[in-house]
Amino acid sequence: MNNKNNNRRIISVNQILIWVAIFAVAVFFFNRPGAQTQTLDYSDFKNKVAAGQVADLTVAPGLISGTVKLEEGKEAPFKTVRMEDPDLVKELSAHHIAYKAKADSSWVGNILFNVLWIVLLIGLWWFVFIRPQRNDGKSAMSFARSKAKMQDPSKQTVTFKDVAGVEEAKEELQDVIKFLKNPKKFQKLGGKLPKGVLLYGAPGTGKTLLAKAVAGEAGVAFFSASASEFVEMFVGVGAARVRDLFDQAKKNSPAIIFIDELDAVGRRRFAGIGGGHDEREQTLNQLLIELDGFESKQGIILMASTNRPDVLDPALVRPGRFDRHVAVPAPDLKGREEILKVHAKKVKLSPQVNLHTVAKGTPGFVGADLANVINEAAILAARADKEAVDNTDMDEAVERVIAGPQKKSRIISDKEKKIIAAHEVGHTVVARLTRHSDPVHKVTIIPRGQALGYTLQLPLEDKFLTSKSEILDKVCILLAGRASEELVFGEITSGASDDLNKATAYARKMVMELGMSDKIGPIALPDGEEGEVFLGRDLSRHRQYSEDLARRIDAEIMDTLQAAYARAKEIISSHRAQFDALVARLMEKEVVEAAEIDEILGLAPQKKEESVGELSPHEEQPALQPQPAGGPKQDELF
Known part of the structure; x- marks a missing residue:
């Protein structure tokens, strides 16, 4: 019943619109200039010619038209049927009346001019009333039709x-x-x-x-x-x-x-x-x-x-x-390799390219990201006029997807370049010397995207749980860039703003959602920022805990961040010689790979650990996805 009523409502609106169009067309045709033309008898026309009261004559084989002068100096169009009058042309010339001859119009043109508007009205009538019946009652307008x-x-x-x-x-x-x-x-x-x-x-x-x-x-x-x-x-x-x-x-x-x-x-x-x-x-x-x-x-x-x-x-x-x-979750290591194989079918790869290695270096990537990696690698290889896509193209494509394209043309002063290098080496040293961090893949001060440099960490295996120790190490690594700036230059810059945002989010999540605070205890206290997305419900939401607990939460978050910051400064200070050597190497080469980092720090290559601790996976939780350690942003440094 509701369907029929809605259809009738839509058809009624369309009918009103069409009737308005029909009325407008009728008014136009019936009120066009020719509709008000005065018709004269031929005898009256001859009298007005003799009196010189006609002008702008058009003489056709069957019709004479023009303007007739009225009283008060006004003029009006007229027409009259032409009779057999051999002396008409002489009389017009004798009274100095200008005229022009017109051939007889085609009967087809007359029919089109006089009948076309009638055909148009019939067509509109069919479109409104007949066509909907043939379309199961659907209106002439297409609003109600699905666009699927x-x-x-x-x-x-x-x-x-x-x-x-x-x-x-x-x-x-x-x-x-x-x-x-x-x-x-x-x-x-x-x-x-x-x-x-x-x-x-x-x-x-x-x-x-x-x-x-x-x-x-x-x-x-x-x-x-x-x-x-x-x-x-x-x-x-x-x-x-x-x-x-x-x-x-x-x-x-x-x-x-x-x-x-x-x-x-x-x-x-x-x-x-x-x-x-x-x-x-x-x-x-x-x-x-x-x-x-x-x-x-x-x-x-x-x-x-x-x-x-x-x-x-x-x-x-x-x-x-x-x-x-x-x-439909993000794929694991095996899934990423299979996805890469699907998208690589139409791309010519070098025999040296190992898609399993590429899959290991792309944790957290979804299918669209992996398709973009293959496409970017093919574009880079074609740009370099290569016969096939090689490992260099694949590595560059992965980094382009993660951090954006390189911007080697950006001019950075030596002072800022040294600040960026110290900032990134701080991330690198702390990441390499903490137990529960992901292996460092490379560190670079080549600008890429909005970052002026970054430290890239890649896990050796997919993770579905994240321990408290791992999160604390992540917070420490994020704050290491700020700590290195303070230790080396005695002054801090705005380049660590993104690191601070991420570190604060980790600490807040530990205390309020994951129950990882010894002082607050195993309790979840979501703040509503990521819960309900509706504005009205957000405004009506009240905090579910006391002011005293809120102060304790803030204090615990601050203590977590301060402890991680102090730990980062201690690690860098105790390895200051290696830190300075790595800064010098990064300033010289702009990119330092994992093997060279381990050599400068005097460490053996990092190996995969057997376990991450005693965890009870009652409920599977997504691991915190690895991201490049935040480097200074272009618009944030000084």
Whole structure:
């Protein structure tokens, strides 16, 4: 009933618009200059010629037109039917009346001029009233039509062979493929396939590619749309587009409907200041109704992707709607290697390139990052006129993705260059001399992106848990750049601002969320900054702990940072000779690799530890992803 009412409402609005257009066209034709022309009898015309009251005559074989002079000096257009009058031209010349001859116009032109507007009105009438009936009641305007793109099953080229690094997600989706290929197998045992499959994970992990691969494996029609395409400024259009999308899928079943970025319309209702968004909420309500309205036997599977499953409306993700949730995480070492192999198929690699080594050097990279690495390496090799992509190109591509392109043309004074070198060597020395830190890969003072230098650490293995000792070492390493500036120059600069932000975030997370403070104890006290994303709920949120506890938390965070800072200064001071030697080498070469760093510090190459301590993995938590130790930023140094 609601569908019919909405369709009638949309058609009524369109009819009003078309009637306004018809009226405007009619007014134009009936009020055009020729409509007010005075018609004279031929005898009256001859009298006015004799009186010299006509001008600007146009003499055609069957019609005479021009202007006639009225009283008070006014003029008006006129026309008269021409009679057989051989003396007309002589009379016009005798009274000095100017005229021009005109050939007889074509009968085709007359018909077009007089009948065209009638044809136009008939066409508009058909477009408004006849065409909607042939389109199952849809309006003449296209607002209510879904913008989803349909891909023909015969043109589906993406399969699971093109997807790597997400083996668990592929296994979860095998049921969907089997159901679409052989639904009777499930229906015979009374089983029902989940109506909706929600793919969630970080950006770039391959959620959209997975959905396309499912359609390619099943060989069914694939409708893809972005959630933002449903929402318009007119209330009700989004709901109409949802209905139209499901109608199209039913006509082409078996089919897969894929909605990208579901959180654009699927956010919790009645959130934020002033309540909800009417158009978005109507679209969400219609989506919920459609999920309840079709059965699995219709052969329609709804798939959606989102980066923020925590903000979706509970009614949308409950059992019976999106009741299967498939995580698409960042790939592990083996997954990254498989992804690199997929993207390297079309790239000519040198035999010396080892994709396993590249995968080890790209922890935390998602599929999009790895594809970008291969593409950047190919571009760099082509720029250098190489026959194939070699290890140098791959290393440079990885660093470009991590920190941006090199900027060797940037002119830096010797004073600032020495400050940057001391800052980065401080990170390097402390990172190399702390037990639970990741191995140092290289240190450089060549500007790259917004950084004037950086220390690159790469873990030897993927981690899914992070210990307290590891976080404390990370905080110490981050503060080592600031500590080295103070020890060497007796003055600090603004180059450590990014390091301070990261170190403070780590310390706050330890104390307030991870329960890693001995003084505060095992308690989680989220501050709401990363929790609820709706402004209205943020404003109504009150702190759940006392002022006394807040002061203790602040004191513990400060103590953690101060202890890490003092530890960093102590490590650098106790190895000052090696520190100065490494600064001198970095000033000379601009890039120092891991082997040379170990040689200057007098250390053996760092090896992988057997364990990171006694941990009880009751709940798997993502490890803190490695990043280049923050170097001075271009706009922050002095």
